[in-house]
Amino acid sequence: MSLDVLLILLGVFLLLTLAIYCFSLNRKVSNFQQHAIGHKQFSTATIVATISATHCAGTMLKRSIVDGSMGIFYIAYRISIALFPLLLLSWLSGHMYRFMHNLSMPETMATLSRSYGRLITALFEVFHAIIIVSLQIQVISNTVSPLITSASPLVITTLITVIILVYAMSGGARAIALTDIWHCIVLSTLLIVLTWLVLKKTGNPIIEIIHFLESKRQFELHNLMYYDDNNKIRSILQYLSFPLAAISPYLVHNVYICSSPNQARKAFLYAGIFCTMITICMLIVGLFIFSWFPHIKSECIWDHFLSHASTPLKGMVCFIILSCAMSTVDSRLHIVSIIIGYDILRSIPFLRRFVHSYQLLVTRTALFAVTLLTLTLAFNYSTITLVRIMTSYARFYVPTIIAPFILVVLGLRTTYPVTLIGMSTGLLSVFAWHKWIFPIIHTDSSHFPCMLMNGLAIIMAHYLLTKYRKNKQSNKPLT
Template sequence: MIYYSTTLLMVLAFLIFTLLVGLYATKKAITFREYAVGNKSFHTSKLVVTTLATIFGGASMMVWTTCFYDWGIYSMTFSIILMFRYSMCSLLGLRMGPFMQHLSIAETIGSIYGKYPRLIVACISICFMISMVSLEINVMSSIIAMCIDSIDPRIFTMLATLILIIYATFGGIRAVTVTDVWQFVTFTIMIPLLMKFVFIKTDKSLLEAFLFLKKHHEFSLSNFFKVDSNTQKSGLLLEFLSTVPFISPTVIHRAYMSAGPMQIRKVFLCVSLIIPVIIIFLLIISLFVFVGAPNLPVQAVWPYILADMPPVYKGCFMISVLGMAMSTADSNLHTASIMFSHDVVQSIRGIKRDPYIDQLRIAKLAGLFTGLLSMIVTLYYLDPLDLAEYVIEPITFAMPIIVLPPFILALFGFRGTTCTALVGMATAIVMATGIVVTYGWYDWVKDIMVLSGILANGLAMMAAHYCLKQPKGQGWVALDPQQKRIQQLIRAFKRYKKRLDLK
């Protein structure tokens, strides 16, 4: 009884404090723009933390740890993929100057291609974010059930979900950012404690653990470059290329919260450098589990970690997972409410004025409805694997082929019509669907589908633009004055750095 009371009290205290932090950050009088992106005076470090908290959710920690246990040194591919992905974001951020007053990626696409592409992007983004919130709720329920079997896990899951819905819906981006910082701090404190417990459980010294790992080829550096057709290492290059393009609309929303392109570059550059550190921590946990029990099936990794865990360590572990799950869920919940109120409603009703009457109230109601809908999806897909396979994966693979090409082209100065964007999207969907119908839903098919869909979308847009008659003012535009100044500063810095190297 004392065992469970300690763990329960720790988790309950964390949830109550999270609610208090969220309510403290809530402003009573707030405009819709402040609710959506704040006043654009966020410190760079705060934007870095909230971006990391959005990227790393409870599902990331649970799934990646088991994958690292199974894949060995090959798991470092994740850090390379994510580093490259967010390094690209830091470079693309330099071209977001003309769109810094927008509130979402859907608005940026709509400002160039019209309301119908804006509506399509907003709808598919909202579906993706609902699925992500459902996944994090599912993970919270699973981890509570694994750690505490004396009470119904749905009680704490409902409590945690209602708390994040309350502060994310009524507090806006300020409450989401502040709670993300608090939750990420708890994650960084608790992870070393989990590492310590798993290491103690191996009953070996660091030298003995190193020598043990050295005997297994899965963890040798040479195995990192080896491609084996009978394992999940096959198609390393194809997987790398297909995974890089995916960027969550919630993460892109952090760019719109920045003061300008230079701050976007700093934020995503810092994120790309910190991500490998976090992945290394998770990899170390997996390595210690492998040293302690090298022959476990993947499904038994977390039961092994949690077995015989003291209540304090178990409470720290639950707080860590809950914190990361809530930080990802509240960010997706907030972005979904903004897109519904700002992009979907405005596109359907043809509202020109921004903000329109009751826009803030609609956003809050949308956040509440999105949270409740995510809970319903979670109840329908009780198994996280089913949720990932039937809901998250199709949307995740559809998003880059529909959203990425028009967005990238807009950043690089392409100005097209609604017809141009719709032709590109339709071509990408038809090609991706044809590939899946022909070959089935296999891993290598998904990779080819993403790459071919992105390429088909971009080429179809170019073909439609140059083959069809276009109104005046469409096509490629030159850099604006702000972008030119940024380029001049970068070139001047490179010349200055080159002179220092020569000295």
């Protein structure tokens, strides 16, 4: 297999993606609701594929291979990220009977905190999605550039992004769901073949590989809860943050495309199992590569593997990464365009009537504009810069948004000043953590404790306000 053959296979892969998009046009999008959430007639398997393809980002294979060689703590870390957020959303979606008619997570937040919470949640997701999509475009470029040298990586990356833009703009949720099924098929099939071929490349039976790993200190069971400096609190906080960081509009949106909360609950449960299997398979590939190159440092093992891999192996790696990255990009672009057109622009008084009349056009225009912005960021800013921005975002998102969202799903109804008190408490807790707690335990994993402070502040303020109102009514003189 030559490099030109890889270019041909890439063309076939993209043409099949477009063919699946054309198949989705048998049910045309005639209004904004159909564009946003489809016709709410998706099968559970289709929704599972959409959730899984969105949840498995383009960097997942590389990170799993690197983390697989670093020890049991990092293996548990990868599995936890894949499984726990989807299990938590499976539980929450079973309580979302009142919100199945919503089109976005910010709209659900408006139930608790009116336009303020809706706008705050929307702005958080727009900011995060732009950075994530920019990083995924960089992943696509960095994947094709070393493997397909007969064509310009810039041209190929732009072409892939344009294809995503075309079917996301005109096909909406239905086109994205069907292409995600195709990407999941490619991902899972090639990953199984890749695992088998890497095992054959090692030249060792599985039993010998297991004995080899047992002899390594980082794979001893006691390292499961301890980090580099044996700080158990640090490890516990990191594990507690896993289920929370991924609860954002891009995953919650899959609840709204379901026909019922029961279907959503099953879809997230099955997606959690499927994503865990995919992650374990990638980790096994990493362990096989580690046994193949036992003297290579973990941070260098990915590049070392690619430099010694055959062209067929490189091709499989390329299409696995492209499948994950494209699925993440199309879903995030779709959801961020809905949030801009439906939650942000409609909240502006002098634009409300125009946006309502041309909702579908406004959403598609927002999708086009965000795509151009992400391309510009991807080709003009380094990965390190974008990752730093994303890390700063993650530090504030969970403590500010997640507690009110969980409370509203579980049935809390309160006033928006109470919600703003909770959000402000969560935000201030992050600064307090960084100033006083970080110097003691040396970790920024403040998601869970700061989110807890947010939730407790909302509950206490709601209780005190309710008690005050009851006392005021009981003390009112009878007329």
